[in-house]
Amino acid sequence: MVDRFSAQYRCYSISMLATPYDRSEVDKGGKIIMPSSALENLSQLNITYPMFFKLTNEDEDRVTHSGVLEFVADEGNCYLPYWMMQNLLLDEGGLVQVESVKLRVATYSKFQPQSLSFQDITNPKAVLENALRSFACLTTGDIIAINYNESVYELRVMETKPEKAVSIIECDINVDFDAPLGYIEPDHVTERTEQGDDSRYADMNVGFRAFTGSGNRLNGKNKNVDPSPAPIHTGDIKRGIPNYEYKVGKITFIRNSKPKNMIDEDDSKFTAFSGEGQTLRRKGRKL
Template structure:
């Protein structure tokens, strides 16, 4: 008989837990200060709630939706302990601020089942969050004290005795997700008030000049344009009398010819040009019109007497 009753009890579907409580901040909890509650997203409920949850066979992990009829705000949380006074629940201060609750405000606590998180995006509310060397690791460590996340919540984490607030911008696969034993990707948005550093262009004679345009227009850019030096300290043979090495590359640029290593700015797609260094043709000497080839008189190396 008892075996059949137990089997019937196991087959009965679980009923949702839904009860009204007076909400108080953790600072109102009797006894020693509970800083561990402020570090996460879990609440403290009365012992009668545990008895009722066990009797109604609520699925683990125990997740709850907190809703305020007066402020029309809601959020989701887990439970840390069942040691509160009857009719009361104690919430972290950041959760009280999100729901716009005052001490002893009436809220409804309802058990829910949430999907497992796969992605979440946060936005720091201060640029001081960028001073943390590894913010992703700090956030992942702080989220171990949370049971779930709700889109739109402003959560608080504590690192090096400093409180950082982060807004939950997005959660997937739903607006409220469970983060217990999950593989979740975390992303950050730019902090509130953050501006990208502006790169100022170079200034020349009080006028801002773009370095690329200046080099392109004036021909200032030269690939490997530095002067060479000998290891023995002697001067190079190609140096001129004044000691200035000739720059063939600059000279070729002034003539308008293509130099190896310099981009061809006149390039047209589909056209292949072969650059050749053509030698200048020598000018022909002008010849007089009355000039005749081999018209001179002949001369003999012997005297006339020797011929006789």
């Protein structure tokens, strides 16, 4: 028994479908609308469900895959999402070959966003997972379009496993993202410090320098004073004297006192508590 469907149709975008219902949602998915005669032919064949179709533009040698949404198209016509027509390089009324195929269930897929704005989405995997519910299959090389927050994001299908065309209906699939198109890796500048290299201290401030600013006169006239400070030479900077007798664990308190050999002779004669005291109460006179 023949189990393969094959037919050629003139394809149009969903917006060209004359129907009282709004079909704009079809553009957000990966399914096509076929004529009722296709359903009659498919029902007589040994077709497995869900049904998948291979779409071919023979003039441009372009191929993609899709599911089917409804069988309400005019005879001889089929209606495709606009992004699918772009992948097939088809214009309105172009010929497309539609064949039934069997696809294996997907296990892995990688996508590349076609714009940097996709990075602004908080949880891109969740957004993509929700959008793919309107798709039946994926084809490596296709650029699919998803809608989020009233914006359309295009993603190229970089890789699919286990085959180049896979089913994504009721499957557990691992999703990965490639760097967005036009993304430039930022340069990481690594500062290298070598031991003994003091060049990084060349521009350090040597200390406080008083009155180095510029002033203004009250009468508004220019002052004949050079505002630039005098240069400081290395020899002008006083350095401290290290304590060569320092020992670990020992604390030395430096006091502002004269050394013993510099004490004045008058200071050496000082005796503590040697002064005379005074009393505030007067002694009574004896009569």
